[in-house]
Amino acid sequence: MNTVLVTGGKGQLGIELQRAAWPAGWQVHAIDIDELDLTDTAAIAAAVAAQPYAAIVSGGAYTAVDKAESDQVTAWAVNALAPAALAAAAKAADIPIVQISTDYVFDGATPGKRRPGEATDPRNAYGASKLGGELAVRTSGARHAIVRTAWVVSAHGNNFVKTMLRLAETRDELGVVADQHGAPTAAADLAAGVVAVTVALAAGQSSGTWHFANAGETDWAEFARAIFAGSAARGGPSAQVNGIATAEYPTPAARPAWSQLDTADFTRDFHIAPRPWQDALDDILDELIGRKA
Numbered sequence: 390m391n392t393v394l395v396t397g398g399k400g401q402l403g404i405e406l407q408r409a410a411w412p413a414g415w416q417v418h419a420i421d422i423d424e425l426d427l428t429d430t431a432a433i434a435a436a437v438a439a440q441p442y443a444a445i446v447s448g449g450a451y452t453a454v455d456k457a458e459s460d461q462v463t464a465w466a467v468n469a470l471a472p473a474a475l476a477a478a479a480k481a482a483d484i485p486i487v488q489i490s491t492d493y494v495f496d497g498a499t500p501g502k503r504r505p506g507e508a509t510d511p512r513n514a515y516g517a518s519k520l521g522g523e524l525a526v527r528t529s530g531a532r533h534a535i536v537r538t539a540w541v542v543s544a545h546g547n548n549f550v551k552t553m554l555r556l557a558e559t560r561d562e563l564g565v566v567a568d569q570h571g572a573p574t575a576a577a578d579l580a581a582g583v584v585a586v587t588v589a590l591a592a593g594q595s596s597g598t599w600h601f602a603n604a605g606e607t608d609w610a611e612f613a614r615a616i617f618a619g620s621a622a623r624g625g626p627s628a629q630v631n632g633i634a635t636a637e638y639p640t641p642a643a644r645p646a647w648s649q650l651d652t653a654d655f656t657r658d659f660h661i662a663p664r665p666w667q668d669a670l671d672d673i674l675d676e677l678i679g680r681k682a
């Protein structure tokens with residue numbers, strides 16, 4: 390049996406990796422902070438050495454983007470040092486590692502889809518710490534894949550879909566930024582992609598960096614309107630969305646204006662063409678609220 394060690398097991402991706410269809414002969418051992426604190430690098434080495442894993446998926450992360458601005462040391466510990474320790478342990482065990490990263494490694498200052506090889510220049514502490522993790526994995530000597538994704542949503546954990554539905558329970562109108570552009574990504578779709586990457590790496594796929602996001606593009610305000618249209622059609626909560634400028638929604642962390650990721654290399658190498666984000670959103674709303682009447 391090929392067992393994959395997954396960190397961030399209670400997070401959005403970790404949950405979907407446990408529900409995902411792995412090929413016969415593959416299983417997931419998902420762990421979270423209760424079993425392994427990623428700020429404890431010695432414990433990471435011991436955890437990887439504890440049993441003969443076939444691969445590691447490094448999905449655990451400090452994902453509170455605004456909080457990271459005032460807690461940079463913890464963000465770097467979880468997002469950079471932990472991947473460094475996981476990659477060193479992967480190298481020692483001669484197994485591949487899949488590091489999950491983010492659109493926030495780019496400055497996103499200009500429109501257009503970012504390709505994996507483009508220059509990075511994070512605008513916030515979360516993005517900087519995630520880039521630190523990428524660099525550590527890339528230079529570790531372990532066979533690796535860095536998979537950058539964006540705007541991850543699901544029926545579980547903390548994400549924009551759940552935040553919007555929660556706010557609509559008590560508010561009739563919401564101001565949502567209309568000048569940050571990207572594509573939402575269902576954690577389930579990302580998980581299917583990560584399965585393909587992990588199996589390919591184990592079969593000899595060479596190291597590299599790829600982008601995975603659902604197809605299409607939107608902005609947060611338009612995404613919120615789609616969430617509420619889908620929710621209302623299912624008898625769930627909705628609110629009116631007023632598109633606002635980023636300057637009208639001040640946050641501790643700066644965020645990129647243009648976050649679209651170019652997934653062409655992913656499709657070429659792993660033979661998965663991401664579906665439109667609207668279809669992925671439908672599945673999430675079906676799970677959260679129920680099917681349309």
Ligand SMILES: NC(=O)C1=CN([C@@H]2O[C@H](COP(=O)(O)OP(=O)(O)OC[C@H]3O[C@@H](n4cnc5c(N)ncnc54)[C@H](OP(=O)(O)O)[C@@H]3O)[C@@H](O)[C@H]2O)C=CC1
Nearest residue numbers: 397399400401402422426427449450452489491538540541
């Ligand atoms: N969510 C998004 O929009 C995006 C995410 N990504 C990346 O994708 C990956 C998966 O993200 P997602 O599933 O959404 O993230 P989540 O925040 O849902 O899950 C991350 C998990 O890591 C855990 N974790 C945090 N700190 C530690 C620690 N010290 N020790 C052990 N575990 C810890 C979290 O626990 P707890 O909840 O208790 O903190 C959580 O269960 C991450 O690498 C993230 O950076 C990339 C782009 C977009």
Ligand SMILES: Cc1cn([C@H]2C[C@H](O)[C@@H](COP(=O)(O)OP(=O)(O)O[C@H]3O[C@@H](C)C(=O)[C@@H](O)[C@H]3O)O2)c(=O)[nH]c1=O
Nearest residue numbers: 452454491492539540541549552564565566609638644
């Ligand atoms: C709740 C709310 C948010 N917003 C804005 C803030 C922000 O610019 C945008 C999205 O809010 P979020 O809190 O989901 O944003 P954020 O946590 O920055 O989302 C990011 O998370 C990390 C982990 C990633 O890697 C990124 O890909 C991205 O998904 O919407 C509003 O304009 N109005 C609101 O009422």
Ligand SMILES: [Mg+2]
Nearest residue numbers: 452453454548
């Ligand atoms: Mg968030």
